[in-house]
Amino acid sequence: MRNAFNLGELFGIQFRLHYTWFIIFILITVSFSWQLFPSSYPEWPLTLHWVMGIVTSLLFFASLLAHELAHSLVGRANDIPIKSITLFIFGGVAQMTREARSAGAELKMAAAGPACSLAIAGLFYSVSLLTQNAIVPAAAIAFQLAYINIALAVFNLIPGFPLDGGRVFRSILWQVTGNYKLSTRIATRVGQGTGYLFILGGILIVFLQPFGLDWFSGLWLAFIGWFLGNAASASYRQAQWRGALQGFTASQVMASDYPVVPLSITVSQLVQGYIFTSGHGCFLVADEGGVRGILTLPDIKSVPQPNWGVTQVKDIMTPLDKLKMAHLDQNALSILEQMDEGNINQMPVVSDDRVVGLITRDNLIRLLRTRSELGI
Numbered sequence: 001m002r003n004a005f006n007l008g009e010l011f012g013i014q015f016r017l018h019y020t021w022f023i024i025f026i027l028i029t030v031s032f033s034w035q036l037f038p039s040s041y042p043e044w045p046l047t048l049h050w051v052m053g054i055v056t057s058l059l060f061f062a063s064l065l066a067h068e069l070a071h072s073l074v075g076r077a078n079d080i081p082i083k084s085i086t087l088f089i090f091g092g093v094a095q096m097t098r099e100a101r102s103a104g105a106e107l108k109m110a111a112a113g114p115a116c117s118l119a120i121a122g123l124f125y126s127v128s129l130l131t132q133n134a135i136v137p138a139a140a141i142a143f144q145l146a147y148i149n150i151a152l153a154v155f156n157l158i159p160g161f162p163l164d165g166g167r168v169f170r171s172i173l174w175q176v177t178g179n180y181k182l183s184t185r186i187a188t189r190v191g192q193g194t195g196y197l198f199i200l201g202g203i204l205i206v207f208l209q210p211f212g213l214d215w216f217s218g219l220w221l222a223f224i225g226w227f228l229g230n231a232a233s234a235s236y237r238q239a240q241w242r243g244a245l246q247g248f249t250a251s252q253v254m255a256s257d258y259p260v261v262p263l264s265i266t267v268s269q270l271v272q273g274y275i276f277t278s279g280h281g282c283f284l285v286a287d288e289g290g291v292r293g294i295l296t297l298p299d300i301k302s303v304p305q306p307n308w309g310v311t312q313v314k315d316i317m318t319p320l321d322k323l324k325m326a327h328l329d330q331n332a333l334s335i336l337e338q339m340d341e342g343n344i345n346q347m348p349v350v351s352d353d354r355v356v357g358l359i360t361r362d363n364l365i366r367l368l369r370t371r372s373e374l375g376i
């Protein structure tokens with residue numbers, strides 16, 4: 001997810017905040033401070049309403065983080081590495097670098113989030129009971145948080161992929177049918193259907209305003225529905241892509257006509273003699289003994305232009321021993337996963353300790369695009 005900035009790291013997982021998060025943060029704070037708390041406790045001062053609103057919002061987002069963290073830690077324990085967690089307008093999303101290998105692992109990981117939210121709800125409910133006669137504002141906040149966390153768990157348990165409930169649903173289908181692709185397709189259809197129902201419900205609420213609901217709730221529901229439908233389609237496409245890559249090995253997707261440049265030329269020579277003429281952005285660097293390293297455009301950009309004439313490519317290349325390598329018969333999906341995990345865009349392919357090809361992310365994406373255009 002772009003347009004997100006880093007908050008920091010916890011348990012080796014990067015936490016990020018998308019700019020749309022601020023919209024929902026303000027909306028929730030305002031609705032608590034301006035509507036909910038004043039209507040329940042009109043005798044309390046305005047400042048107290050706002051303090052309570054802000055505290056509720058912050059604790060709500062902490063609950064959301066805990067929910068995502070539960071997915072991530074259970075995922076990691078089941079061999080599904082998690083790179084980052086991003087909070088955005090509709091909640092949180094954990095970025096996995098690969099999908100679950102088994103139905104059981106997927107089930108545990110998907111169920112962990114809602115289970116965590118329910119546990120948090122129970123905790124807040126106990127706090128509200130304990131404080132209701134002593135610190136009434138704290139009890140009011142805790143009660144709201146118990147309610148919100150239950151809502152969060154219930155919403156996420158809707159059986160439409162890619163919501164948690166959709167993943168639980170898929171893992172059960174997967175377990176029963178043994179067919180990952182079919183299970184994903186069914187769970188996605190349910191996800192898209194749920195999205196359409198939400199949009200329809202939202203439109204009905206806007207025009208009919210039943211049960212005292214206003215046009216804003218309708219619009220919001222429709223917006224969530226639109227998001228759900230889109231997310232379902234996007235996740236399905238991704239699953240299809242992964243399936244498509246699984247059928248290929250490195251030897252089938254690598255480029256063997258990769259550009260090779262000599263170890264001792266300067267950056268100027270490289271730019272004029274190779275980049276301008278070939279248009280390539282990634283080079284293998286070699287001498288008589290074979291390939292020694294890899295050089296990409298960002299490496300070149302890291303050298304100030306006036307120094308291009310005196311800097312040799314061997315000084316700025318990434319040497320082979322620092323690179324991740326693919327094996328000739330490794331499947332293309334696991335190569336893409338390794339690229340995602342290491343944040344890299346290219347991997348040399350080796351056979352008998354010799355570099356025989358180069359796989360770039362662009363290669364893989366082009367292959368997928370061609371396949372989807374041919375409809376295979």
Ligand SMILES: [Zn+2]
Nearest residue numbers: 113114156164
């Ligand atoms: Zn979740």
